[in-house]
Amino acid sequence: MGAFIILFAVIFGGGLLYFLFNKRNDFILKLTLSFSGAYLLGITVTHLIPEVYSSDAEHIGVYILAGFIFQILLEFFSEGIEHGHIHVHSKHSGIFPFTMMFSLCIHSFFEGIPMADVSQRQSLMMGIAMHHIPVAFALMSMLMQSGIDKKWALLSLFLFSAMSPVGAFTGIYLGDWLVNGLFEKVMAVVIGIFLHISTTILFESDSDHRFNIIKLGIIISGAGLSLLV
Ligand SMILES: [Zn+2]
Numbered sequence: 001m002g003a004f005i006i007l008f009a010v011i012f013g014g015g016l017l018y019f020l021f022n023k024r025n026d027f028i029l030k031l032t033l034s035f036s037g038a039y040l041l042g043i044t045v046t047h048l049i050p051e052v053y054s055s056d057a058e059h060i061g062v063y064i065l066a067g068f069i070f071q072i073l074l075e076f077f078s079e080g081i082e083h084g085h086i087h088v089h090s091k092h093s094g095i096f097p098f099t100m101m102f103s104l105c106i107h108s109f110f111e112g113i114p115m116a117d118v119s120q121r122q123s124l125m126m127g128i129a130m131h132h133i134p135v136a137f138a139l140m141s142m143l144m145q146s147g148i149d150k151k152w153a154l155l156s157l158f159l160f161s162a163m164s165p166v167g168a169f170t171g172i173y174l175g176d177w178l179v180n181g182l183f184e185k186v187m188a189v190v191i192g193i194f195l196h197i198s199t200t201i202l203f204e205s206d207s208d209h210r211f212n213i214i215k216l217g218i219i220i221s222g223a224g225l226s227l228l229v
């Protein structure tokens with residue numbers, strides 16, 4: 001319980017950073033994203049994939065593919081804010097982006113469910129925290145710049161930050177029903193989501209394929225950390 005409150009607070013705090021840094025630092029943002037992308041890819045291939053494939057659940061590969069495609073579908077509505085940046089600028093529209101918020105919440109909710117698994121909880125929690133801090137920051141920037149009232153922006157941030165912990169509680173609560181490989185299938189869907197998100201983040205943080213020693217170091221560190229947790 002306490003761990004999930006910390007997770008909520010960390011993501012919420014990530015969004016509040018917007019009020020501290022009104023000028024965003026692209027260099028630091030890109031390095032943070034590279035690190036979280038590498039870590040996420042790392043835990044997916046070293047922790048999560050082996051776990052679901054060693055279970056008795058059938059057709060795991062199909063569920064991973066389904067998760068990958070599900071995330072592509074979500075991004076039609078979320079405009080890819082899950083990557084921790086904003087692709088489409090709808091400046092000063094003043095209209096609350098309901099569909100974006102809705103798909104972002106679905107994304108975070110799903111990602112929270114596998115945290116019900118105690119053996120993967122710590123590595124997942126770190127992965128979700130690292131990847132959702134820039135997302136919370138991007139969400140706040142987007143909402144505040146579009147001229148939406150501050151209290152609605154904060155309420156949206158609250159909702160987004162709460163979704164992964166709510167997903168985890170749902171997973172724990174449904175634990176008794178998620179038998180016969182059903183839990184592993186849900187985890188496989190999330191693996192598909194993680195594969196899509198992490199590779200996209202790494203791809204997008206790459207500026208014109210130039211060799212960048214700092215970025216390479218950051219990626220190796222992120223992947224290395226996933227082996228330690
Ligand atoms: Zn993107």
Ligand SMILES: [Zn+2]
Pocket residue numbers: 082107108111131132
């Ligand atoms: Zn996410």
